[in-house]
Amino acid sequence: MRKYLIKDISISEEAEKTIMFQIQSTCHPFTKCLIKSLSELNQQLQEEFSNSEDITETLNKLPIKPQDELFKRVFGCGLQCPFCKVPCEAGGKDHKKHHAAVHRPKGLGGYRIIKNDKLAETLCTTDVHSECKFRNTDTKWELHPFKKYTKYYPDWHIPPDSSIEASDYWKYVLVKYNDRFAEEYKAKPADVPEAWRRITKEQALKGLKDAYNIK
Numbered sequence: 001m002r003k004y005l006i007k008d009i010s011i012s013e014e015a016e017k018t019i020m021f022q023i024q025s026t027c028h029p030f031t032k033c034l035i036k037s038l039s040e041l042n043q044q045l046q047e048e049f050s051n052s053e054d055i056t057e058t059l060n061k062l063p064i065k066p067q068d069e070l071f072k073r074v075f076g077c078g079l080q081c082p083f084c085k086v087p088c089e090a091g092g093k094d095h096k097k098h099h100a101a102v103h104r105p106k107g108l109g110g111y112r113i114i115k116n117d118k119l120a121e122t123l124c125t126t127d128v129h130s131e132c133k134f135r136n137t138d139t140k141w142e143l144h145p146f147k148k149y150t151k152y153y154p155d156w157h158i159p160p161d162s163s164i165e166a167s168d169y170w171k172y173v174l175v176k177y178n179d180r181f182a183e184e185y186k187a188k189p190a191d192v193p194e195a196w197r198r199i200t201k202e203q204a205l206k207g208l209k210d211a212y213n214i215k
């Protein structure tokens with residue numbers, strides 16, 4: 001029994017021996033008693049947890065803090081996409097490749113178009129599918145094809161996508177704060193497609209929910 005339950009509860013060998021010595025009955029009454037006491041235990045535990053008045057105190061007493069574990073999961077490895085600066089969403093720290101469900105217009109990460117110094121409105125997922133090139137400190141300011149980004153960022157997986165689909169949320173953010181991003185990055189505001197200007201706040205928030213399957 002101890003062997004089978006080891007995953008869920010720990011019974012010391014000591015306890016096992018004392019209990020076993022006391023059980024003199026045959027199998028049938030034993031299982032009957034066990035089932036009965038399990039349902040009692042179940043009820044007892046439920047009461048214990050539902051009655052706990054101060055949840056913060058209960059949380060503080062736990063050896064592993066659920067809020068810390070949740071934070072670690074959500075925070076992930078802390079790395080950001082080398083182009084648009086979206087945080088890696090791979091969960092926890094132990095993963096081979098960094099990835100994110102939705103990449104952002106690159107201007108939000110400070111990328112600009114070389115010839116006119118405007119913030120770039122294209123997405124990394126579009127760029128890695130195109131013939132475009134990039135340069136930054138990692139390439140020592142030499143132009144390098146987006147398609148071959150893994151030369152500099154082998155730990156990132158940025159899926160190539162020819163559709164220019166940014167979630168409405170990030171399009172909305174870029175339109176609304178275009179000037180402020182430009183100011184922050186000391187660049188010129190991005191040329192945003194006209195259609196992006198018509199995105200409402202509601203559509204933007206819906207886009208965010210759709211991207212992360214939030215109902």
Ligand SMILES: [Zn+2]
Pocket residue numbers: 081082083084085086103104124125
């Ligand atoms: Zn990106």
Ligand SMILES: [Zn+2]
Pocket residue numbers: 076077078079088089090095097098099
């Ligand atoms: Zn990561």
